[in-house]
Amino acid sequence: MKKIAVLALQGAFIEHEQRLQQLGAETFEIRQLDDWNHPKDGLILPGGESTTMIKLLHDLNLFFPIRDAILGGLPVYGTCAGLILLAKEVEEEPADRLATMDVTVKRNAYGRQLGSFHTVASVKGIGDIPMTFIRAPYINKVGNNVDILSIVNGHIVAAQQENQLVTSFHPELDSEVSVHQYFLDMI
Ligand code: GLN
Numbered sequence: 001m002k003k004i005a006v007l008a009l010q011g012a013f014i015e016h017e018q019r020l021q022q023l024g025a026e027t028f029e030i031r032q033l034d035d036w037n038h039p040k041d042g043l044i045l046p047g048g049e050s051t052t053m054i055k056l057l058h059d060l061n062l063f064f065p066i067r068d069a070i071l072g073g074l075p076v077y078g079t080c081a082g083l084i085l086l087a088k089e090v091e092e093e094p095a096d097r098l099a100t101m102d103v104t105v106k107r108n109a110y111g112r113q114l115g116s117f118h119t120v121a122s123v124k125g126i127g128d129i130p131m132t133f134i135r136a137p138y139i140n141k142v143g144n145n146v147d148i149l150s151i152v153n154g155h156i157v158a159a160q161q162e163n164q165l166v167t168s169f170h171p172e173l174d175s176e177v178s179v180h181q182y183f184l185d186m187i
Contacts, residue, residue, distance in 0.1 A: 001026050002187055005040040007066075009056045011048020011081060015172035019180040020044075033061050041187045042075040045082030047134065047170055050107070053081060054096055063098070070100045075163045077183040083166040084137050091140065101164045102143030109138045109155070109168075123158050124149040126178045131157070131169035138168050160186075 004020050006013050008029035017027040030036055030043075043066070045053075057063040070076050070086075078086045085098050087105040110117070116134045123129055124147075131152065139156035142148060150158035150167075157168040158179075165186060171179040 002041045002184055003028070003039060004042045004044060004184075005030050005036070005038070006044040007046060007053070007082075009048075009060070010052050011046045012079075012170065012172065013044070013046040013048075015170075016044045016046055016079075016180070019172050019175075019177050020184070022177055023181055023184055025184055030062065033065070036062060036065055040074070042077070042183065043069070045076060045078040045085050046172075047080035047082060050081040050084035050097075053085060057085075057098075067098045067100060070098065070164065073163050075165075075183065075187050076100075077165045077167075077180075079167050079170055079172065080134065080136055083139075083168060086164055086166055087137075087139075088143075089141075090137075101159075101161050101166065102146055103139045103156075103159060103161075103166070104141035105137045106140050107137045108135050110136060119152060121150060121152045121157075123179065123182075126182055129171065129176050129178055130174040131167075131171070132173050133157075133169050134173075136168040139166075 002025045086101040088099045089104040146161045
């Protein structure tokens with residue numbers, strides 16, 4: 001059985017655990033450094049507030065162990081704030097992030113009025129799925145080694161670079177399991 005670590009410092013992590021369990025995976029929460037030492041096949045970085053998560057990752061000494069594991073090939077799926085944590089660059093933001101994925105991201109990219117919205121759109125390798133965006137970022141630029149998986153309104157909202165999968169939207173909030181299945185298939 002695949003064992004997935006879910007970062008549970010803040011944000012929407014419970015819904016990820018539910019989706020993964022629906023698909024037959026085992027999950028456990030990362031709340032402190034001790035939790036990180038359990039064996040794992042993958043990692044979820046949930047949505048929430050990226051600045052808060054980065055601060056907590058440093059305070060709890062989780063930042064570098066997690067970064068090293070991702071660089072070492074641990075499969076990781078980041079949603080929304082999780083995407084921001086993984087991005088090498090974020091427009092108009094300091095560089096303090098895990099920064100393992102070769103993408104440039106715009107934070108809170110949809111502005112105030114379009115801060116949250118819902119649509120149905122296609123993801124490469126999956127098909128049409130519901131997408132919920134909550135004060136979401138989108139990807140502006142990708143490196144050569146990044147595969148673009150979905151574009152909505154001209155903006156990249158899902159991408160993969162080898163062991164790293166990211167979405168701007170929250171499939172876990174729509175009871176949608178296909179992106180989580182895609183992630184489990186990456187393992
Ligand atoms: N706006 C949040 C941030 O910048 C991300 C929102 C989310 O994860 N739903 O960190």
